[in-house]
Amino acid sequence: MLKQTTTATLLIVLASTLPGTLLAADNRISATIESMDVIHNGQTVTIQRGHDRDAILPAMFQKTDRGCPPFCVQPIVALPGVGTIGELEVLDYLNRKSKGDDSILVVDSRTPDWVMRGTIPGAINIPWNKISSDAAGTFETPEQADAFRQILGDEFDGRFDAEKNAWDFTDAKTLVLFCNGIWCGQSTENIKTLVDLGYPVHKLKWYRGGMQDWVSVGLTTVKP
DSSP states (O other): OOOOOOHHHHHHHHHHHSTTBOOGGGSOSSSSOSEEEEEETTEEEEEEOOOBTTOOOOGGGOOSOOOTTTSOOOOSOSSTTOEEEOHHHHHHHHHHHHTTOTTEEEEEOSOHHHHTTOBOTTOEEOOTTTOOOOTTSOOSSHHHHHHHHHHHOTTGGGOEETTTTEEOOTTOOEEEEEOSOTTOOHHHHHHHHHHHTTOOGGGEEEETTHHHHHHHTTOOOBOO
16 A cells, blocks of 8 residues: 655655755754744845755856955954854854844845845945044935934934033944955945944954855845
8 A cells, every 4th residue: 555645755855866966954053943934124034054055146246356446355353352153153142133033134235236146134234434424423415314323223313422522332233344345345434434433343243255155155145
Protein backbone atom coordinates (compact mmCIF):
# COMPACT_ATOMS: atom_id res chain seq x y z
CA MET A 1 0.00 0.00 0.00
CA LEU A 2 1.45 3.36 -1.05
CA LYS A 3 1.61 6.15 1.53
CA GLN A 4 0.39 9.59 0.54
CA THR A 5 3.13 12.20 0.19
CA THR A 6 2.22 15.70 1.35
CA THR A 7 3.01 18.71 -0.82
CA ALA A 8 5.51 20.00 1.74
CA THR A 9 7.34 16.69 1.84
CA LEU A 10 7.39 16.52 -1.95
CA LEU A 11 8.85 20.02 -2.18
CA ILE A 12 11.57 19.12 0.31
CA VAL A 13 12.45 16.00 -1.65
CA LEU A 14 12.53 17.91 -4.93
CA ALA A 15 14.61 20.75 -3.45
CA SER A 16 17.13 18.32 -2.06
CA THR A 17 17.64 16.78 -5.48
CA LEU A 18 18.14 20.04 -7.41
CA PRO A 19 21.80 20.86 -8.09
CA GLY A 20 23.11 23.88 -6.20
CA THR A 21 20.04 24.11 -3.93
CA LEU A 22 20.25 24.16 -0.15
CA LEU A 23 17.55 23.76 2.47
CA ALA A 24 17.29 26.49 5.10
CA ALA A 25 18.66 24.21 7.79
CA ASP A 26 21.69 23.48 5.60
CA ASN A 27 22.62 27.14 5.17
CA ARG A 28 22.17 28.76 8.54
CA ILE A 29 23.22 32.31 9.38
CA SER A 30 25.31 30.97 12.25
CA ALA A 31 25.55 27.78 14.27
CA THR A 32 22.69 29.01 16.48
CA ILE A 33 20.65 31.16 14.04
CA GLU A 34 18.75 29.69 11.12
CA SER A 35 16.75 32.83 10.33
CA MET A 36 15.40 35.92 12.03
CA ASP A 37 12.15 37.89 11.73
CA VAL A 38 12.49 41.67 11.85
CA ILE A 39 10.11 44.57 11.27
CA HIS A 40 10.65 46.71 8.17
CA ASN A 41 8.20 49.53 7.41
CA GLY A 42 5.64 47.87 9.64
CA GLN A 43 5.91 44.49 7.93
CA THR A 44 7.60 41.30 9.11
CA VAL A 45 10.59 40.30 6.99
CA THR A 46 12.52 37.07 7.48
CA ILE A 47 16.29 37.45 7.21
CA GLN A 48 18.00 34.24 6.12
CA ARG A 49 20.88 33.02 4.01
CA GLY A 50 20.44 32.32 0.32
CA HIS A 51 19.78 28.72 -0.73
CA ASP A 52 21.50 28.73 -4.13
CA ARG A 53 25.10 27.52 -4.17
CA ASP A 54 25.55 29.09 -7.61
CA ALA A 55 24.48 32.60 -6.52
CA ILE A 56 26.96 35.42 -7.17
CA LEU A 57 27.30 38.99 -5.97
CA PRO A 58 25.14 41.63 -7.66
CA ALA A 59 26.99 43.47 -10.41
CA MET A 60 27.24 46.67 -8.37
CA PHE A 61 29.39 44.86 -5.79
CA GLN A 62 31.65 42.98 -8.19
CA LYS A 63 34.01 45.87 -8.93
CA THR A 64 37.41 45.86 -7.24
CA ASP A 65 38.77 49.21 -8.48
CA ARG A 66 36.52 52.22 -8.06
CA GLY A 67 38.91 55.16 -7.65
CA CYS A 68 39.97 56.91 -4.45
CA PRO A 69 38.73 59.49 -3.77
CA PRO A 70 35.87 59.07 -3.19
CA PHE A 71 35.88 55.28 -2.80
CA CYS A 72 38.75 54.98 -0.34
CA VAL A 73 39.32 52.01 1.98
CA GLN A 74 38.06 52.91 5.44
CA PRO A 75 39.97 52.28 8.70
CA ILE A 76 38.85 49.57 11.09
CA VAL A 77 37.87 52.26 13.63
CA ALA A 78 35.78 55.12 12.29
CA LEU A 79 36.54 57.33 15.30
CA PRO A 80 37.91 56.56 18.78
CA GLY A 81 35.11 55.22 20.96
CA VAL A 82 32.85 54.16 18.09
CA GLY A 83 32.34 50.38 18.05
CA THR A 84 33.00 48.49 14.81
CA ILE A 85 30.65 45.52 14.43
CA GLY A 86 29.82 42.66 12.07
CA GLU A 87 26.76 40.89 10.70
CA LEU A 88 25.80 38.98 13.86
CA GLU A 89 25.93 42.12 15.96
CA VAL A 90 23.77 43.95 13.41
CA LEU A 91 21.27 41.08 13.59
CA ASP A 92 21.24 41.33 17.38
CA TYR A 93 20.41 45.05 17.22
CA LEU A 94 17.71 44.38 14.61
CA ASN A 95 16.25 41.64 16.79
CA ARG A 96 16.15 43.88 19.85
CA LYS A 97 14.59 46.73 17.88
CA SER A 98 11.95 44.44 16.35
CA LYS A 99 11.04 43.22 19.84
CA GLY A 100 10.22 46.75 20.94
CA ASP A 101 13.52 48.36 21.94
CA ASP A 102 12.95 51.91 20.66
CA SER A 103 16.39 53.06 21.82
CA ILE A 104 17.97 51.55 18.67
CA LEU A 105 18.06 52.76 15.08
CA VAL A 106 19.77 50.92 12.23
CA VAL A 107 20.75 53.59 9.71
CA ASP A 108 21.51 53.17 6.02
CA SER A 109 23.75 56.21 5.40
CA ARG A 110 23.69 55.92 1.60
CA THR A 111 22.00 58.25 -0.81
CA PRO A 112 18.52 57.13 -1.95
CA ASP A 113 19.70 55.96 -5.39
CA TRP A 114 21.78 53.26 -3.67
CA VAL A 115 19.05 52.38 -1.18
CA MET A 116 16.60 51.76 -4.01
CA ARG A 117 18.76 48.82 -5.10
CA GLY A 118 18.30 47.09 -1.75
CA THR A 119 18.95 47.61 1.94
CA ILE A 120 19.07 45.69 5.21
CA PRO A 121 15.58 44.84 6.53
CA GLY A 122 14.76 47.00 9.53
CA ALA A 123 17.01 49.88 8.50
CA ILE A 124 15.92 53.47 7.90
CA ASN A 125 17.60 55.78 5.40
CA ILE A 126 19.37 58.90 6.68
CA PRO A 127 21.75 59.93 3.87
CA TRP A 128 25.25 61.04 4.84
CA ASN A 129 24.69 64.53 3.43
CA LYS A 130 21.48 65.22 5.35
CA ILE A 131 22.67 65.23 8.98
CA SER A 132 23.83 68.75 9.67
CA SER A 133 22.77 71.87 11.52
CA ASP A 134 24.33 75.27 12.11
CA ALA A 135 25.59 76.65 15.39
CA ALA A 136 22.12 77.91 16.27
CA GLY A 137 20.54 74.47 15.90
CA THR A 138 18.62 75.45 12.78
CA PHE A 139 18.41 73.71 9.43
CA GLU A 140 18.84 74.85 5.86
CA THR A 141 16.43 72.29 4.40
CA PRO A 142 13.41 70.22 5.51
CA GLU A 143 15.47 67.08 4.79
CA GLN A 144 18.01 68.07 7.46
CA ALA A 145 15.24 68.66 9.99
CA ASP A 146 13.67 65.31 9.11
CA ALA A 147 16.99 63.54 9.67
CA PHE A 148 17.23 64.98 13.18
CA ARG A 149 13.61 64.14 13.84
CA GLN A 150 14.31 60.48 13.10
CA ILE A 151 17.30 60.48 15.44
CA LEU A 152 15.92 62.58 18.30
CA GLY A 153 12.19 61.92 18.02
CA ASP A 154 9.27 64.30 17.64
CA GLU A 155 10.52 66.46 20.52
CA PHE A 156 13.73 67.35 18.71
CA ASP A 157 12.75 71.05 18.56
CA GLY A 158 13.41 71.33 22.29
CA ARG A 159 16.71 69.47 22.23
CA PHE A 160 18.93 72.43 21.32
CA ASP A 161 20.38 74.29 24.31
CA ALA A 162 20.85 77.89 23.18
CA GLU A 163 22.88 78.81 26.27
CA LYS A 164 25.36 75.99 25.68
CA ASN A 165 25.04 76.38 21.91
CA ALA A 166 24.77 72.59 21.64
CA TRP A 167 22.32 69.76 21.09
CA ASP A 168 21.10 67.78 24.08
CA PHE A 169 21.82 64.11 23.39
CA THR A 170 21.01 62.93 26.93
CA ASP A 171 18.57 60.28 25.73
CA ALA A 172 20.40 59.54 22.49
CA LYS A 173 19.47 56.37 20.65
CA THR A 174 22.08 53.76 19.80
CA LEU A 175 22.71 54.21 16.09
CA VAL A 176 24.01 51.34 13.96
CA LEU A 177 25.29 52.93 10.76
CA PHE A 178 26.36 51.31 7.50
CA CYS A 179 26.80 52.05 3.81
CA ASN A 180 28.20 50.05 0.88
CA GLY A 181 31.27 48.50 2.45
CA ILE A 182 34.87 49.07 3.44
CA TRP A 183 35.41 51.29 0.36
CA CYS A 184 32.44 53.53 1.17
CA GLY A 185 32.79 56.64 3.32
CA GLN A 186 29.12 57.62 3.59
CA SER A 187 28.52 56.07 7.02
CA THR A 188 31.82 57.35 8.40
CA GLU A 189 30.83 60.85 7.25
CA ASN A 190 27.55 60.50 9.15
CA ILE A 191 29.47 59.36 12.22
CA LYS A 192 31.93 62.26 12.03
CA THR A 193 29.12 64.79 11.63
CA LEU A 194 27.21 63.38 14.60
CA VAL A 195 30.29 63.37 16.83
CA ASP A 196 31.07 66.96 15.82
CA LEU A 197 27.54 67.86 16.94
CA GLY A 198 28.16 66.23 20.31
CA TYR A 199 26.59 62.80 19.83
CA PRO A 200 28.00 60.36 22.41
CA VAL A 201 30.50 58.04 20.72
CA HIS A 202 29.49 55.03 22.83
CA LYS A 203 26.01 55.26 21.27
CA LEU A 204 27.42 54.93 17.74
CA LYS A 205 28.09 51.53 16.15
CA TRP A 206 29.59 51.07 12.70
CA TYR A 207 28.92 48.08 10.47
CA ARG A 208 32.08 48.47 8.40
CA GLY A 209 31.35 45.62 5.97
CA GLY A 210 28.08 47.23 4.89
CA MET A 211 25.95 46.04 2.02
CA GLN A 212 28.79 44.34 0.15
CA ASP A 213 29.55 42.02 3.06
CA TRP A 214 25.83 41.56 3.81
CA VAL A 215 25.06 40.29 0.31
CA SER A 216 28.35 38.36 0.05
CA VAL A 217 27.08 35.96 2.70
CA GLY A 218 23.64 35.73 1.08
CA LEU A 219 21.63 37.62 3.68
CA THR A 220 18.16 38.94 2.81
CA THR A 221 17.76 42.46 1.42
CA VAL A 222 14.66 44.55 0.75
CA LYS A 223 13.84 47.36 -1.65
CA PRO A 224 11.80 50.42 -0.63
